[in-house]
Amino acid sequence: xxxxxxxxxxxxxxxxxxxSLNIEVGYTGLFNFGHVAFFAIGAYVSALLSLQDATxxxxxIAGIACAGVGGLLIGLPALKLQGDYFGIATLGFAEIxxxxxxxxxxxxxxxxxxxxxxxxxxFSWHFDTLPAYLLLTLGAAVLTFLxxxxxxxxxxxxxxxxxxxxxxxAAVLGKNPFAYxxxxxxxxxxxxxxxxxxxxxxxxxxxxxxxxxxxxxxxxLIVVLGGKGTLWGPVVGAAVLIFFQESVRFLRLPPEWSxxxxxxxxxxxxxxxxxxxxxRPEGLIREKGKETIDRD
Amino acid sequence: MKRFAxxxxxxxxxxCFSVAPLWAAExxxxxxxxxxxxxxxxxxxxxxxxxxxxxxxxNAKGGINGKKIEIVYEDNKSNPKDCxxxxxxxxxxxxxxxxxxxxxSSNFMAAAPVAQESKVVMLSAQGTAEKLTQAGPFIxxxxxSNSKQGxxxxxxxxxxxxxxxxxxxxxxxxxxxxxxxxVTSFKKMxxxxxxxxxxxxxxxxxxxxxxxxxxxNPKAIVNLTYxxxxxxxxxxxxxxxxxxxxxxxxxxxxxxxxxxxxxxxEGVMGTYPSVIQDTKxxxxxxxxxxxxxxxxxxxxxxxxxxxxxYLTTRAIEKGGYTAEGIRAALPAAAKGYxxxxxxxxxxxxxxxEHADIGIWIVKGGKIEDHKK
Amino acid sequence: MDSLPYYLQxxxxxxxxxxxxxxxxxxxxxxxxxxxxxxxxxGELIMWGAYFLYLAMAEPFALPLYAAVPLALGMTAxxxxxxxFALFKPLRKANRLTLLIAAIGLSFxxxxxxxxxxxxxxxxxxxxxxxxxxxxxxSLTPQQLAIIAISLICICGVYLLFFKSRMGKSMRALADNLxxxxxxxxxxxxxxxxxxxxxxxLAGVGGILMxxxxxxxPEMGVVNLIKAFAATLIGGVGNLWGxxxxxxxxxxxxxxxxxxxxxxxxxxxxFVIMVIILLARPYVVTDKRxx
Numbered sequence: 019x020x021x022x023x024x025x026x027x028x029x030x031x032x033x034x035x036x037x038s039l040n041i042e043v044g045y046t047g048l049f050n051f052g053h054v055a056f057f058a059i060g061a062y063v064s065a066l067l068s069l070q071d072a073t074x075x076x077x078x079i080a081g082i083a084c085a086g087v088g089g090l091l092i093g094l095p096a097l098k099l100q101g102d103y104f105g106i107a108t109l110g111f112a113e114i115x116x117x118x119x120x121x122x123x124x125x126x127x128x129x130x131x132x133x134x135x136x137x138x139x140x141f142s143w144h145f146d147t148l149p150a151y152l153l154l155t156l157g158a159a160v161l162t163f164l165x166x167x168x169x170x171x172x173x174x175x176x177x178x179x180x181x182x183x184x185x186x187x188a189a190v191l192g193k194n195p196f197a198y199x200x201x202x203x204x205x206x207x208x209x210x211x212x213x214x215x216x217x218x219x220x221x222x223x224x225x226x227x228x229x230x231x232x233x234x235x236x237x238x239l240i241v242v243l244g245g246k247g248t249l250w251g252p253v254v255g256a257a258v259l260i261f262f263q264e265s266v267r268f269l270r271l272p273p274e275w276s277x278x279x280x281x282x283x284x285x286x287x288x289x290x291x292x293x294x295x296x297x298r299p300e301g302l303i304r305e306k307g308k309e310t311i312d313r314d
Numbered sequence: 315m316k317r318f319a320x321x322x323x324x325x326x327x328x329x330c331f332s333v334a335p336l337w338a339a340e341x342x343x344x345x346x347x348x349x350x351x352x353x354x355x356x357x358x359x360x361x362x363x364x365x366x367x368x369x370x371x372x373n374a375k376g377g378i379n380g381k382k383i384e385i386v387y388e389d390n391k392s393n394p395k396d397c398x399x400x401x402x403x404x405x406x407x408x409x410x411x412x413x414x415x416x417x418x419s420s421n422f423m424a425a426a427p428v429a430q431e432s433k434v435v436m437l438s439a440q441g442t443a444e445k446l447t448q449a450g451p452f453i454x455x456x457x458x459s460n461s462k463q464g465x466x467x468x469x470x471x472x473x474x475x476x477x478x479x480x481x482x483x484x485x486x487x488x489x490x491x492x493x494x495x496x497v498t499s500f501k502k503m504x505x506x507x508x509x510x511x512x513x514x515x516x517x518x519x520x521x522x523x524x525x526x527x528x529x530x531n532p533k534a535i536v537n538l539t540y541x542x543x544x545x546x547x548x549x550x551x552x553x554x555x556x557x558x559x560x561x562x563x564x565x566x567x568x569x570x571x572x573x574x575x576x577x578x579x580e581g582v583m584g585t586y587p588s589v590i591q592d593t594k595x596x597x598x599x600x601x602x603x604x605x606x607x608x609x610x611x612x613x614x615x616x617x618x619x620x621x622x623x624y625l626t627t628r629a630i631e632k633g634g635y636t637a638e639g640i641r642a643a644l645p646a647a648a649k650g651y652x653x654x655x656x657x658x659x660x661x662x663x664x665x666x667e668h669a670d671i672g673i674w675i676v677k678g679g680k681i682e683d684h685k686k
Numbered sequence: 687m688d689s690l691p692y693y694l695q696x697x698x699x700x701x702x703x704x705x706x707x708x709x710x711x712x713x714x715x716x717x718x719x720x721x722x723x724x725x726x727x728x729g730e731l732i733m734w735g736a737y738f739l740y741l742a743m744a745e746p747f748a749l750p751l752y753a754a755v756p757l758a759l760g761m762t763a764x765x766x767x768x769x770x771f772a773l774f775k776p777l778r779k780a781n782r783l784t785l786l787i788a789a790i791g792l793s794f795x796x797x798x799x800x801x802x803x804x805x806x807x808x809x810x811x812x813x814x815x816x817x818x819x820x821x822x823x824x825s826l827t828p829q830q831l832a833i834i835a836i837s838l839i840c841i842c843g844v845y846l847l848f849f850k851s852r853m854g855k856s857m858r859a860l861a862d863n864l865x866x867x868x869x870x871x872x873x874x875x876x877x878x879x880x881x882x883x884x885x886x887x888l889a890g891v892g893g894i895l896m897x898x899x900x901x902x903x904p905e906m907g908v909v910n911l912i913k914a915f916a917a918t919l920i921g922g923v924g925n926l927w928g929x930x931x932x933x934x935x936x937x938x939x940x941x942x943x944x945x946x947x948x949x950x951x952x953x954x955x956x957f958v959i960m961v962i963i964l965l966a967r968p969y970v971v972t973d974k975r976x977x
Contacts, residue, residue: 020406020407021407049783049786049787051790095965096965098965099964099965101782101783102723102724102782102783102786103964105783105786106724106915106960106964107960107961107964107965109912110912110957110958110960110961110964111961113912113954113957114954114957114958114961117950117951117953117954117957120514120950121948121950121951123485123490123512128485129420129485129486129514129515130394130420130423130424130485130486130487130490131394131395131420131424133394133423133424133425133426133427133449134426134427134449146431221395221398222398222427222428222431223394223395223398223424223425223427223428225394225395225424227393227394227395228395231908232794235790235791235794238787238790239791242787278802280391280801281798281799281801281802282798282802284794284797284798284801285794285795285798285799285802287791287794288791288792288793288794288795288796288797288798289791289795290791291787291788291790291791291794292773292788292791292792292795294791295777295780295784295785295787295788295791296773296776296777296788299780299781299784351805351806352806352807353806353807353808355807392806485950511949512948512950513949513950514950516808518808518900518901518902518903518906519899519900521699522699522941522944522949522952523949525692525695525696525699526944526945526949529689529692530689542807542808546808546901549815552815552817553815553816553817553818553825553827554695554818554825555817555818555820555825576815577815578815
């Protein structure tokens, strides 16, 4: 039972994380390879505040805000770049953030990480049991889903897709691509921060090693597998992949196997990404209007 | 697509159900979150050997109240995040009331809040950072802390005639802790610390740090390092032609370090919570280890792990096989208890009351006690 | 107060690292030039090159060095060709981002495959450690001298190939304009294969040299990819000499930088340089065919 709750919570958190990336990747065509940096910022800011006895509400808001601001700061220079250069620049930024977290030991305790992050308490409700925490994350996930759904189904979302498909045309029609891209980027970053806050308070221990390229690849895979540019895609992708990844953790295996299981799992993820790109780049849930155009 | 989703769901469900109810009915289960893979697996494997030896002996004598002890091992992959997962899994899936914690003060301290929150007893046989047990009353350690080590290391430096030296330390709780202890003591004695250089774990190239430490050709360098890192550092220092007296802490005092570093480790000295090996208890332990494993090179901290098993057994016998019972019974079980590593009485912070610090030196490819 | 040998040693270390980075960068920029995409799995070619040698020298093969090295390099070239055949060729006409994601996935796969076989811990070739020679207070071990020498030989080899041979000319033609080259009768398939082989060989040699200096671990590909990419950017995409100079600059920059900042940031130096270049010259870097 604990296993199922644990899985559900992680799926919910990663759904938020994937939905946030999808706004950038799927709708706006921004291939952000550094998305984990905002997850990390949300996690660290809220954790540090909580460990200083700040209330959870404050930590939550601060985490989301700092992640959003981070998106603003990084987006300003990076969004001037095209296509895969943007991807590589964001990747570089994410690694720089991670190295800062690792080396500024006085602020972040560096590689030793932050243990003992307290479970949330909102208006004297303690979310320290698994079912309670599941309620919290489900609530957040539903909220994220609704907000992002609203945004993407609105005219705003249509402009984003237009920019993704043909930026020049969108510009000609009078839309400012840079402004729209920036908005999408900041929104995506903020929600990633939300996912990070929920993660930190669930696992109760974070360290810079939790926020590497591997996590970016995982969330990218979720978005791509599930179907970018759709609302349900990221959620489906999260459910499928997290099930696979986390349930294996709870198997009763001889300890000698654990050295093999980890890399094997990751190999399958890498392979999955490759196979998807060759055979089905649009993912499980296809975007409406894209059934005939799957190579551009 | 529907078929794909079906296959995936079936697979996932199968995966869930393989968490079969454990049929090990009447065994006394104790958890152990050791590093069985990854960079500090060299520590974890040694611990497992000594723990297994102790368990074998106890079970041969009838176990605890007739029930056999079973250790449930969980690999913590040598990183703090997986330590947290491993401990969590032992608590939620295996439901153990007591468990042996991971090596590495940072790793241990990452997982300790989890045990404390779930009110499960967690013991450390090798974590020497000062604040190791701060997570709460369910956390114990049976090895003396760093505070005495820092003082002794400073004293050693002075005895050997060094008044000025740089300090390199591994960037984790253990290193940070010991560095602070050393620097405070050394300065109080009138010594001068010329540079403080933290370095990351698990790197393969420390030449930058070594170059900086060796900048003014100091006669001695304090290097608070682990086994793998130390081996790399001593080797690279040798290649760079660095000639200095290395002064280390307890974590590098391992046959494995000497094996990896080869001749570059010759002459390295350090402090460690010492264990008098001349006692009857130690000799019996050493003989039993030799009989089971065929050599008498006791792995680093293996002796402490051996004691940890016996101590836990006594606590279970006294207090019952529940977390609260064990927690309450531990101080009484340990008071005056002479394990192979000496007197195991707890102090008020659930650490060790008694601490002897010895000096080790690498001579002729072997680790020996330094005789003055 | 700081001694001259201290700075000299830093510069020497920088040149040493720079030679290896130059090899990496040249391999990367070659593929970038001919096929117009960043091979994100190049780091893994580097890493596997090093591990192939380890494999050849360990039980049960236990080959002597002069046999093991060609074998290892051969296997690396095979891996590179296989990567192209299995993955990049089918995606030749695909969206650039699809290619990038596929390459990232492949790199992830290869990295974990290495970890599966050899574990995450550091491995070493096990050559005897020797004290370095000392000139002017600077220390260089025989192995480090060999690294510099071999790098120079490879660089000369690439120069001869690229500028003095017909294959090199064909490659330059492809880099300039793929379709035109095809029309003018150049066997694009053969040329692309040759580019992959050379790129893989450069990666393999670089990986072996790097592992010689700092031992092997499965993560050694990723960080070096970024450094190679930064070097490529400095020199200009597709420019072999630029890659060489870029590599040396990165090597020197990171070693000199840690004289002033904490050694923990050493790898960050290449990242920062890369980001700065990307931002400072956003239009120049896209002057290769964009789509």
